[in-house]
Amino acid sequence: MNNIQLFNTDVSRRAFLGRAGLGTMGLASLLQAADRPQIDKWPGVLAQLHHKPKIKRVIHLCMAGGASHLETLDYKPKLREMHGKPMPKSITEGQPIAQLQGKRNNLTCLGPQHDFEKFGKSGQHICKLFPHIGSVADELAIIRSMTTDAINHDPAHTLMNTGTTISGRPSMGSWMLYGLGSETENLPGYCVLISRGGGQDQPVAARQWHAGFLPSRFQGVQLRGKGNPVLYVKRPDGVDVNRQRDVVDAVQQLNQLQDAEVNDPEITTRISQYEMAFRMQMSVPELVDISKEPKQVLDLYGAKPGDGSFASNCLLARRLAERGVRFIQLYHRGWDHHGNIKGAMQTSAKLVDQGCAALIKDLKRTGLWDDTLILWGGEFGRTPMAQGSGRDHHIKGFSSWFAGGGIKGGTSYGATDDFGYNAVKDIVHVNDLHATILHLMGIDHEKLTYQFQGRDFRLTDVHGKVLKPILA
Numbered sequence: 001m002n003n004i005q006l007f008n009t010d011v012s013r014r015a016f017l018g019r020a021g022l023g024t025m026g027l028a029s030l031l032q033a034a035d036r037p038q039i040d041k042w043p044g045v046l047a048q049l050h051h052k053p054k055i056k057r058v059i060h061l062c063m064a065g066g067a068s069h070l071e072t073l074d075y076k077p078k079l080r081e082m083h084g085k086p087m088p089k090s091i092t093e094g095q096p097i098a099q100l101q102g103k104r105n106n107l108t109c110l111g112p113q114h115d116f117e118k119f120g121k122s123g124q125h126i127c128k129l130f131p132h133i134g135s136v137a138d139e140l141a142i143i144r145s146m147t148t149d150a151i152n153h154d155p156a157h158t159l160m161n162t163g164t165t166i167s168g169r170p171s172m173g174s175w176m177l178y179g180l181g182s183e184t185e186n187l188p189g190y191c192v193l194i195s196r197g198g199g200q201d202q203p204v205a206a207r208q209w210h211a212g213f214l215p216s217r218f219q220g221v222q223l224r225g226k227g228n229p230v231l232y233v234k235r236p237d238g239v240d241v242n243r244q245r246d247v248v249d250a251v252q253q254l255n256q257l258q259d260a261e262v263n264d265p266e267i268t269t270r271i272s273q274y275e276m277a278f279r280m281q282m283s284v285p286e287l288v289d290i291s292k293e294p295k296q297v298l299d300l301y302g303a304k305p306g307d308g309s310f311a312s313n314c315l316l317a318r319r320l321a322e323r324g325v326r327f328i329q330l331y332h333r334g335w336d337h338h339g340n341i342k343g344a345m346q347t348s349a350k351l352v353d354q355g356c357a358a359l360i361k362d363l364k365r366t367g368l369w370d371d372t373l374i375l376w377g378g379e380f381g382r383t384p385m386a387q388g389s390g391r392d393h394h395i396k397g398f399s400s401w402f403a404g405g406g407i408k409g410g411t412s413y414g415a416t417d418d419f420g421y422n423a424v425k426d427i428v429h430v431n432d433l434h435a436t437i438l439h440l441m442g443i444d445h446e447k448l449t450y451q452f453q454g455r456d457f458r459l460t461d462v463h464g465k466v467l468k469p470i471l472a
Helices: 004-006 012-022 026-034 077-082 099-106 131-135 152-163 170-178 239-262 264-290 295-301 309-321 341-365 429-442
Strands: 057-064 117-121 124-126 140-147 190-196 327-333 372-375 381-387 388-396 398-405 411-413 423-425 450-451 455-457
Touching: 057 152, 057 341, 117 131, 117 423, 124 131, 124 140, 131 341, 140 423, 140 429, 140 455, 170 190, 170 327, 170 411, 170 429, 264 309, 295 309, 295 341, 309 327, 309 341, 309 450, 327 341, 341 372, 341 388, 372 429, 381 398
Parallel strands: 057 327, 057 372, 140 411, 190 327
Antiparallel strands: 117 124, 140 398, 372 398, 381 388, 450 455
16 A cells, blocks of 8 residues: 555544554553543444334343253143153154163153142142242243254253354344343443252353354353452452553553554454443442342342352342343253252252242332343253153253243243143244344344344344234
8 A cells, every 4th residue: 555545544543643653652642641432332233123122121041951841830740640651652753862862662751740730810830849930920921832953951052042053153142232232331231140059060151142253242241149240350459440540541542553453343342341341340349249138128039148049140130130231141050850850850949939039029129020021941841751760851842931021921822742742832942032032122033133254144043933922
């Protein structure tokens, strides 16, 4: 490029000074001292929503490991009658079975290990292990015909989060931030919390809340329930806020210089995230300090400050929601019950039951209920066939529930067969969940796209239908 071409391009003041060799760093610092970089708040790519939204935010309660629909939400008296008897081959023939694959000729029925009860005016069938969730049964739309494509944990989580089993695609929280932006300036727009207990702890990879091929500013941020909520969120000893502000400003100016040279979107992300990190040092400690909540609220959840429990994370989810966080995920790692499902389900249910119901009641109390959506469920279900004293992975039929803004409470949708094996009525795929969530956000799932490697991608890929019967 010659000098004439150089001056005919759009060159910033700092880029010109750098190329002219006039002490770039020193002069740029002086010239920009009064022009401190601010957060480039992303407004969302959708200048106008496709239709009127019902909700502003989503709280996804992830029962990681695969909660058994047969001991939670899907009442199967016929399976109980068949307990210990051979599973009819007509049901399992040619079907994918995980670790039971080599035992096709010796598959026996494992009846529900706990009783069910009808809850609420709607008479929703829910396992007795979940009396608190039962107390809000009239707020739930229970889906009993879920299906997925992946029979192992990691790809099933990937499908639940990104709409495909192919790693590297954006998570649904990232899609929502990309499309709608965030309502908060002092916290990430997409936050993740993890708890454990009750069963085998299957790992949950951080790429489940990654931005994929979207700019990295849209990825989720994990908050920890114990210790520092975010690594390195505290200032080092001897460093006050003014000294750190100076360091951040200097780094930002260097980033801006590089951005002027190469125009890389990831540098813009880095600039905004440095500023976000600085602000989080003030906002995050206040956020996670639930000790200031009234005693009756702590008792409602069964939460104890700093214990890292699912109950405390549910309370944190409400606090995140009222501070403008767009997408909140709570993983509870404790549902992989290959053995002793009877005893393990008691433990897992006790760890999550009260917190889930308390979140619903608290959102109502604080005025957030009407514009918040809650989704509860695992990455798949469990087999109606016995795996010793437990159940194996199952993808042909399982259960989830929706509650909150835009949802018709006290309803059931879909059904599995008498054994809880195949979804047979109003079958719902994971992509249909995503289409429904986006619809409630005011987004047509077929129109929120991002071009990558020559193709327009979307969260629902080439699938997905909105579950209109469960909508208010």
